[in-house]
Amino acid sequence: MSSTQERWYTGIARYQWIVLLIALTGWMFDIFEGQIFVSSMNEVMPSLVDGSVDTEKMIPLYKNIAFSLFLAGGALGGVVFGVISDKIGRKRTMAFTILMYSFFTWTSAFSQQWWQFAAMRFLVALGVGGEWAIASAFVAEVFPDKARAQASSIFHASGTLGTLLAAAVGAFLIGNPAFIAWCKGPAMSWTNQYVDPASLPWRFGFTIGLIPALLVLFVRLYIHEPESWKHAKELAKTDAAQKTGVLTDLFRGELLRSTIIGVSLAAIGMATFWGVHVFGKDALLAVVKKQTVTTIIDENPQKYDQTTNDGQAALKAQLEEHQSKLKRWEMLGMVLLTVGLGIGQIYFGPLSQKIGRRAAFLVFHLGGFAITIIVFRFVHNVTPLLILLPVFGFLTAGMHAGYAVYFPELYPTRMRGTGTGFCFNAGRLLAVPILILTGWIQTWGISLAVAVTYLSFLYLLGPFVLYFARETKGQELLR
Numbered sequence: 001m002s003s004t005q006e007r008w009y010t011g012i013a014r015y016q017w018i019v020l021l022i023a024l025t026g027w028m029f030d031i032f033e034g035q036i037f038v039s040s041m042n043e044v045m046p047s048l049v050d051g052s053v054d055t056e057k058m059i060p061l062y063k064n065i066a067f068s069l070f071l072a073g074g075a076l077g078g079v080v081f082g083v084i085s086d087k088i089g090r091k092r093t094m095a096f097t098i099l100m101y102s103f104f105t106w107t108s109a110f111s112q113q114w115w116q117f118a119a120m121r122f123l124v125a126l127g128v129g130g131e132w133a134i135a136s137a138f139v140a141e142v143f144p145d146k147a148r149a150q151a152s153s154i155f156h157a158s159g160t161l162g163t164l165l166a167a168a169v170g171a172f173l174i175g176n177p178a179f180i181a182w183c184k185g186p187a188m189s190w191t192n193q194y195v196d197p198a199s200l201p202w203r204f205g206f207t208i209g210l211i212p213a214l215l216v217l218f219v220r221l222y223i224h225e226p227e228s229w230k231h232a233k234e235l236a237k238t239d240a241a242q243k244t245g246v247l248t249d250l251f252r253g254e255l256l257r258s259t260i261i262g263v264s265l266a267a268i269g270m271a272t273f274w275g276v277h278v279f280g281k282d283a284l285l286a287v288v289k290k291q292t293v294t295t296i297i298d299e300n301p302q303k304y305d306q307t308t309n310d311g312q313a314a315l316k317a318q319l320e321e322h323q324s325k326l327k328r329w330e331m332l333g334m335v336l337l338t339v340g341l342g343i344g345q346i347y348f349g350p351l352s353q354k355i356g357r358r359a360a361f362l363v364f365h366l367g368g369f370a371i372t373i374i375v376f377r378f379v380h381n382v383t384p385l386l387i388l389l390p391v392f393g394f395l396t397a398g399m400h401a402g403y404a405v406y407f408p409e410l411y412p413t414r415m416r417g418t419g420t421g422f423c424f425n426a427g428r429l430l431a432v433p434i435l436i437l438t439g440w441i442q443t444w445g446i447s448l449a450v451a452v453t454y455l456s457f458l459y460l461l462g463p464f465v466l467y468f469a470r471e472t473k474g475q476e477l478l479r
Helices: 014-038 041-047 060-088 089-110 112-142 147-159 159-174 177-184 186-193 197-222 227-238 247-251 254-276 277-299 309-321 325-357 357-377 380-408 413-442 446-468
Strands: none
Touching: 014 060, 014 112, 014 147, 014 159, 014 197, 041 060, 041 112, 041 197, 041 227, 041 446, 060 089, 060 112, 060 413, 089 197, 089 227, 089 380, 112 147, 112 247, 112 380, 112 413, 147 325, 147 357, 147 380, 159 186, 159 197, 177 186, 177 197, 227 247, 227 413, 247 254, 247 380, 247 413, 254 277, 254 357, 254 380, 254 413, 254 446, 277 309, 277 325, 277 380, 277 446, 309 325, 325 357, 325 380, 357 380, 357 446, 413 446
């Protein structure tokens, strides 16, 4: 068999598979630490405010502030730890970032106020942003050119397992009726002096975030620094122009173009992920909730008369009895989204090998816009949504694997961690004001569907950015 006919994984050594396994496991838990809030945000924020009508109106804004701080923390962490990884090595920096995001996810469980929780999200994100930058550079440097796109896509797609884990925690722990009853029962009554026992399910969910700290043991035992990084460090000792991890070099010469393109693509992806993709599950929840409300009212129109305060209070109390069922529907939506997202991210690698990096990005940007309009503006029934949500997940976020494929190809070894981390995470930072604006708009009474529709137009910026992007398909990594 000729080299052109070989499978991409032919000849991959055991050590290379170990690096991929450790990197994708770290990224899986990385995503879990972010998505555990997505799967529990409808429980977390209401439990951390005083419950007054005026405060409840602010909950969408508080959620988006927490999302925004997470993005800002990821931006800072990605840049700082990307630079550090170029200077002191991938291995040590990866271990530290994993410990960081594990610890602060665990401490999030002890939050007493919404702003305390939001601050913890910022600290979690410092580690999350840093880990991705390092792991993506690591995988790109360890795998040969023929396998780089596929391995990087698999690495990034592993994040879907973290989302599925977060959805499982949301459905079987946070939304588990038996566990909720136990938390409210006498066994946990002693917690009354510290927190509302009703908030214990989500708090227990966040303590799971401490588990990935164990992964650091495998990082320390089984992986070593890439040879290309060692060579870059030796070269830097004899040539001042080849210093590693110099942040200002990102804005000089040919690297400036790469940086602008990378940051722009990441900003579009981050704004649409947190402003469009994650709310796909809420499209399903809204339809199911509307149907549940209609059924309740039809059973006793007088008792649940929405023109009276008593009727509204009665309906609210009745809906609370359906919360477990609604939570399962919400988590089903999250699972369907994630399955589609995972397939999309795995598919990006071979697609980009076939039609090129730029064309692959274009497919997902145009597809993400189209499917968002369809789901949020034209579909209002459960069955079509169940069919479309995997497609929605595939198209709205499949291109995120492209960041792990494309960004390391834009920079030489001495700047790879710095450049990759800066592009991916500066994109997070640019997405922050967009999300805060979205949450603020919702306080005016504008529906989530309308806000998401507005944000979907960001996908159409993708083709403009890609027009100026450099194609890297079939090229060796810059040395």
